[in-house]
Amino acid sequence: MQLTHLSGSFPRAFWRIGKTVTLTFFSVLLFSGCECDTACDERITGGSDPNSGGSNGSSSSSGGTPNGGSADDIALNCSELDPDTVYLLGSFQEFTGDRRVLIDPEEPEALCTAFPDGVDGGAVTSSGSLIYTHHGNNVTFDGGTIYQLTQDPLTLSSDGLEWTYPINPNNNDEQLLFGKSTQLFIHHDSSAAEVVDIYQAKLESTDKVIYRNDESDPYYTLERSDPFDSQVYMLGVTPDGSLLMGDSQTGLILVDTDRQLTRLDAPGTPPYRFKETSRLFTDSVTGSPSVWVVLEEFNGADTPSDWRRWSLDLTTLTVSDDGLFATPPQDVATETDKLKLDADGVLWQIAYSPLDAEQNLTSYLVRKPTQASGESSAIIYSDAYNPDDTRSWSRQERPFARIGLIGELVTAP
Structure with a gap:
């Protein structure tokens, strides 16, 4: 079972860092200038080690064309994705x-x-199926159109020299809704896995306003006297249709289908820095439907944050502290808010390396179990920087995904 949450999109019937980028949350200027890297070389030679992209090797591929691949060889079926898998966009x-x-x-x-x-x-x-939010060329925080993807694979030129990305790829995608906010949530019928309600959340003045199914009638409003005093985080929708939210001063909140608010006793002390992701699971001991949520413990501007997991038992409404997630690998310097929980409650998170002597950095995808599990964190995928290689992605035998600054994580809502 999955908690129906979306931050930036929602379901159903419903670059590696390049030449000059201002990365505001790092307050640094990044420089590179390549179109391929060590990870690309390993894709071409068929290397399958998921950590292989994490090495900062200096080997480069010279010459060569895509004549060793085909559109069928590299296609992932977008209509048969696994809801338990965390994907990289x-x-x-x-x-x-x-x-x-x-x-x-x-x-x-x-x-x-x-x-x-x-x-x-x-x-x-x-x-x-895959659902995505589209903002057009000018991305704003006012929301966008929600689509269900219809796959358009890459094509290879007749001479086998170059890949072509589809033109107007969303022309055949099903438009589901025009979203009022990038925070979107759905409620499934658990017996049929069909969408029952669609929720949208938006900050209006100092209040967090939630709409259901349309943009004209507010479903619920969380009144706040000062948005900097108490921040409300939208986390998801439970199987009975209750909205799950987190308040920085009080902890978790449930709003039931009668619009009644219940504040739950929280472990620890405020302020709580919830991350807008969550996951529904069945407790292996009690058999109760439960929810995992993620919190950040900010340790100061020059000190890495700690990341913590809470569990909410939806039967007893008890909130438990599951402890911290494992520390990141040594190569990782800065972790981001781009994160998801998988079906086992493990945290997947996009992170970055320290700047090197030439002011370049590498993007990583890190898998972090809880410390209580006894497992260590690991780099699953990365953009391995290779300054010697300038081949365009379209000339690679097997084009590969860069995380860069726009990478996102996608899994079940």
Whole structure:
């Protein structure tokens, strides 16, 4: 079972860093200038080690064309995705919102395309379809159109020299809704896995306002006297249709279908920095439907944050502290808010390396179990920087996904 949450998109009937980028949340200027890297070389030679992209090797591929591949060879079936898998929505092209590509980072050679320019996240439905939010070329925080993807694979030129990304790829995608906010949530009928309600959340003045199914009638409003005093995070929808939210001062909140609010006793002390992701699971001991949520413990501007998991038992409404997630690998310097929980409650998170001597960095996808599990974190996929290789992605035998600054994680809502 999955908690129906979307931050940036929702379900059903419903670049590696390139030349000059201002990365505001790092407050640094990044420089590189390549179209391929060590990870690309390993894709060409058939290397399947999921950690192979994490090495900062300096080997480069010279010459060569895509004549060793075909569209069928590299296609990932976008209509039969696994809701339990955490996918990476990356890009072939640095510094742009187009040429996006979805991969399973543990089996990255298969590619799911195609997306229009301006995609902002997505989710996998229980039936394996992919839903995404589209903002157009000018991304804003006012929301966008929600589509269900119809796959348009890459094509290879007749001379076998160059891949072509589909033109107007969303022309055949089903438009589901025009979203008022990038925070979108759905309620499934658990017996039929069909969408019952669609929720949208938006900050209006100092209040967090939630709409259901349309943009004209507010479903619920969380009144706040000061948005900097108490921040409300939208986390998901439970199987009975209750909205799950987190308040930085009080903890978890449930709003039932009668619009009655219940604040739950929380472990720890405020303020709580919830991350807008969550996952429904069945407790192996009690058999109760439960929810995992993620919190960040900010340790200061120059100190890495700690990341913590809570569990909510939806039968007893008891909130438990599951402890911290494992520390990141040594190569990782900065972790981002781009994160998802998998079906086992493990945290998947996009992160970055320290800047090197030439002010370049590498993007990583890190898998982090809880410390209580006794397992260590690991780099699953990365953009391995290779300054000697300038071949365009379209000339690679097997194009590969870059995380870069626009990478997103996609899984069941």
